[in-house]
C-alpha cells in the first residue's frame with residue numbers, strides 16, 4: 001500500500017516546462033533600432049548662439065548678458081534629433097530609447113537584429129562630434145591665419 005504517495009519530480013517528456021513568459025522589461029528597443037542621428041539643428045543653434053553672444057559681448061548694450069546667455073547652451077543637446085528608418089519618425093535624441101515602432105517590435109519578437117549593420121545612435125553621435133569638431137577646428141585655424149579669408 002502506498003498511502004502517502006508523493007508526486008514525483010516533473011517528467012520533462014510528459015510535463016514540458018512552460019514557455020518563458022514574455023516580459024516587457026526584457027524589451028530593449030535600442031538593440032533593434034535603425035536610427036540616424038541628425039545633429040545639424042544643434043549645430044545651427046550653436047552657431048546662432050556664438051554670433052549672438054559675440055554681438056552681445058562686443059556691441060551689445062549690456063556685455064554681462066553675453067555671459068548670462070551661456071545658460072542657453074543647456075538647451076542645445078535637446079536640438080539633436082534622431083530619424084527612424086523604419087517608420088520615418090523624427091524625435092529628440094534624448095528620447096530615442098523610448099521609440100518603439102511596429103518594425104522594432106517585430107525584430108525584437110523574431111529575435112533578429114537589423115539586417116543592415118547601422119552603428120548605434122550613441123556611436124553615430126560620437127562620430128558626428130568628431131567630424132563637426134574637426135571642421136570647427138579647421139575653420140578656426142584658417143581664420144587665424146594672416147592673410148586668410
Ligand SMILES: [Zn+2]
Pocket residue numbers: 084085086087088089099100101
Ligand atoms: Zn520607428
